[in-house]
């Protein structure tokens with residue numbers, strides 16, 4: 294058994310000519326990999342000759358080095374007792390954050406999904422909050438996503454026997470307890486050490502489907518392994534320019550039992566999320582799927598650092614190939630107009646998610662609920678309303694938002710940030726409470742609109758004319774949301 298390396302051995306290799314790093318107590322020679330790194334070489338050189346574990350973890354699946362770094366560069370175990378721990382200069386912001394954590398409200402004081410966002414804003418690390426909370430450009434679409442639901446009013450039925458309420462439904466053939474799923478959101482470990490696995494555990498407890506992101510912090514297999522037998526997961530796919538890599542990922546997901554392939558079609562390039570950019574994301578780029586280490590401009594924030602492999606050339610002509618390489622149902626995630634829904638039906642995919650990526654891509658794109666109100670009447674007119682499954686996501690924060698979407702014809706909705714914020718602030722207990730609150734709201738509101746089951750939900754229960762009136766600000770100010778978003782430029786107010 295070769296002797297362990299010491300911290301001094303590693304520290305001798307701290308330049309671009311010879312660069313060793315320590316990750317999880319093992320040393321790696323990454324000299325030749327430097328120009329390949331999607332996040333650029335600078336970020337690795339910052340940790341040359343040192344322990345890089347703390348920066349590596351939130352961005353990279355655990356098996357990244359095993360998968361992508363040649364074995365000959367794996368140098369073996371390091372005696373961590375001999376590694377000098379760098380004294381961190383006092384960061385007043387971090388000290389203030391830790392202070393706020395001491396005073397954060399107990400979980401029981403979170404009564405709705407916005408409460409989690411308000412708490413998370415105060416207790417999350419700056420880069421993590423910036424990454425999760427940011428929308429593209431002026432964040433108009435991000436705010437519209439939630440506001441748009443306030444343009445839809447209910448037309449409740451009375452004197453309906455709603456003693457028993459059944460909110461279960463099926464999504465892509467899977468029976469779920471409530472018509473929402475945990476949508477794909479990258480870099481789960483920015484908010485919580487367990488990352489996407491924490492969401493897996495929450496989804497399992499509530500029999501809710503989890504969509505696994507391509508850009509997860511945890512490895513795909515870690516997330517699949519964390520699921521209980523019978524627990525259903527889908528894969529969200531960013532298509533790689535190198536289709537061989539993409540084919541391997543899709544085949545592996547199918548072999549592991551994924552029950553849906555959601556191809557993201559609204560991100561030929563990731564949007565400009567300025568809060569993320571402002572936090573000067575300096576971490577390494579995730580996912581070493583990229584073949585060549587483009588010299589990514591670090592100031593572009595996390596998004597740009599981790600997405601250089603995505604193929605902007607993806608087009609309708611690629612869909613038959615996807616249909617040929619997998620039996621999983623294929624859903625196009627990020628469709629934003631009825632013409633593309635009709636095209637999706639034509640090319641034979643199984644569904645679409647009407648989505649603008651949570652307002653993180655094209656700013657002033659319409660909200661999912663507004664596109665839904667455009668799509669469904671056209672599909673009904675052509676007798677196509679059941680040809681494929683229609684989902685929406687973006688700005689869903691109340692069970693009434695879910696009910697409005699289903700009344701207008703959606704099969705279910707995806708929810709992103711709320712579960713990230715609940716996880717980041719309170720871990721699994723937070724995710725669990727967030728889902729339980731939605732179930733509570735759902736049962737109550739189904740009773741109040743006079744619907745005993747999902748089958749009872751129909752367009753007659755809502756008045757969606759407010760969505761058609763263009764974008765005149767007819768929406769009441771969403772005060773809850775205001776306290777969470779960074780619309781306020783002042784210092785972070787005290788945790789509530």
Ligand SMILES: Cc1cc2c(cc1C)[n+](S(=O)(=O)[O-])c1c(=O)[nH]c(=O)nc-1n2C[C@H](O)[C@H](O)[C@H](O)COP(=O)(O)O
Pocket residue numbers: 424425426438476477478479506507508529557563596626648649650651652653686687688689707708709710711
């Ligand atoms: C909040 C968030 C959303 C991301 C997301 C990361 C975060 C932090 N990321 S991103 O880094 O590339 O933008 C993904 C992603 O990996 N793939 C994807 O298809 N959608 C991604 N989305 C969009 C997500 O799947 C939903 O469309 C969006 O979150 C729904 O809006 P709400 O957050 O308001 O529920």
